[in-house]
Amino acid sequence: MQKILIAVLLLISSLAFAQNGQTFTNENKTYLPNIKTVLCYNSNKEQSIPVIMLNSPETITFSFDDLLSGTQNYWYTIEHCxxxxxxxxxxxxxxxxxxxxxxxxxxxYSSNTTRKYTHYEITLPNTQIQPKIGGNYVLKVYLDGDKNKPVISQRFYVLDNQVAIAAEITNSMQVENRNYKQKINFTINHSFPIQNPYQDIKAVVMQNFNANTIQVNTKPAFVRPNQLVYNDLNTNDFWGDNEFRKFDTRSLRYKADNVKGIYRDNESVNVILFQDVPRTAGAFANQFDENGNFFIRNTDGRDDKTEAEYMSVLFTLNAPTPGPNGDAYVVGRFNNYTMGNENKLIYDASRKQFYGNVILKQGLYDYEFAWFNKDTKLMETKPFEGAFFQTENSYQVFVYYRRPGARWDTLIGYTNLSNKVSDRR
Known part of the structure; x- marks a missing residue:
């Protein structure tokens, strides 16, 4: 069975490369089905936002697993954006x-695991690849030194810190949304002259490091000496959403949080989660979560990176379809909140039930259910998760500056804030 699986994955990989339009995009994306568990974070803290200071000892840790096992000829480069x-x-x-x-x-190589894989890892900057200006970067991994064979693209940030950002989270100023939305107000404090802040400065705000939530600010509400204030009543409003659902598979010897059953044989490990229900009605229930994050853990072994098992996880959502034309997905940072066949849910109309299997590496996971409306082209979690202003979320603010005459945007400011009791960057 293992040989058949490898043969199928090899066939899929070759077909993927043969497809027209299989080229790099500058987003967080994996291009091959055998590539799993892509991690990218500031090395100072696991699963932190991948931001490092320019010309500092800080590094980015980047890793991934290849389910084809063996050794592949992977190359990488970075590109400024x-x-x-x-x-x-x-x-x-x-x-x-x-x-x-x-x-x-x-x-x-993996060891003591049912499914064999190879774990690859690099740190940036290193002796070969060294960014020398601040800004947005995309790390690109490709096969056999051929950039026409994309494997992974991954965003990260290099901060050339020149400004201070003071930010706060409040209720929405729109009366009808005060119970459902959260608003971000922030001020950029700078010590150097900015000739045209409406043209030279852009500020990007994001919720829970989810690129689908990005809001771009190009016009400050107030321009004061050494200060740019962004507190317009109609900007930077975000749906509060709900606390993330979660499950715990750190050990496969017993059933932990939200795990209904664990079934394993010589060829696979299958995990069945308890069935979920919509959370759109009723009062808000506060619970601890990791704001959509995930952590690879294996308490049954000694090495999380190479001894954690790969599991087929069954998600089930007992809910009617929110609309006649759309699809449901299970999302989280484990798949960059994106839509793909691997995390798309199948709908059983007779049971009013969504379900789907996702291959994940053993550990702790936050997740939620999202609905993609094909008519509006919007992906929203509200139809399944609801929206509450009390929800604890983290927000990231990135400030970019293009000095007069320059041909690139420099990241000159960054902050990560949270309405949690403690901010877990």
Missing amino acids: NTEWQPSQISSIDYLGSFNDDRILNYR
Whole structure:
């Protein structure tokens, strides 16, 4: 069975490369079905936002698993982007103080696992790849040194810190949304002259590091000496959503939080979660979560990276379909809140039930259910999760500056704030 699975994955991989339009995009994305568990974070804290200070000892940790096992010839490079994540109109010489690309040589094989895989890992900057200006970057992994064979694209940030950001989370100023939305007000404090703040400065606000929630600010409400104030009544309103659902598979020897059953044989591990229900009605219930994050853990072994099992996790949502034309998905940071066949749910109309299997690595996971309306082209969690202003969320504020005459956007300010008791960056 294992040989059949490997053969199928190899066939899928070759077909993926053969497809027209299989090219890199500057978003968090995996291009092959055998690539799982892509992690990218500031090395100082696991699963933190991937932001590092320019010319500092800080590094980015980037890793992934290849379910084909064995050893593949993976290469990587990084590319500087503007605020819209389009390639900056500059040469790599302008933003790299080193080589343009390098091969991934740090890999380890899994051990004591039912499904074999190879774990790859790099840190940035390193002796080969060294960004030398601040801004948005995309890390691109490709096969056999051929950029026409994309494997992974992953966003990260290099901060050239020049401003201070003071931010707060409040209720929405719109009366009809005060019970459902949260509003972000912030002030940029700068010590250098900004000639045209309406043109030279852009501020991006994001909820729970979810790119689907991005709001771009180009016009401050007030321009004061050494201050730009962003507190317009109609901007930076976010749906509060709900606390994330979660499950715990740190051990496969017993059933922990939200796990109904664990079934394993010589070829696979299957985990069945308790059935979920919509949370759109009733009062808000506060519970501890990780704001959509996930952590690879294996308390049954010694090494989380290479001894954690891969599981087929069954999600079930007992709910009627929110509309006649749409699809449901299970999302979280584990899949970058994106829509794909691997996290799409099947609907059983007779039972009014959504269900789907997702292959995940053993650990702790936050998740939620989202509905993609094909008519409006919007993906929302409200139809299944509700929205409450009391929900504890984290927000990221990125400030970009394009100095007069420059051809690129520099990230000059960043802050991560939360309405939790403590901010877990």
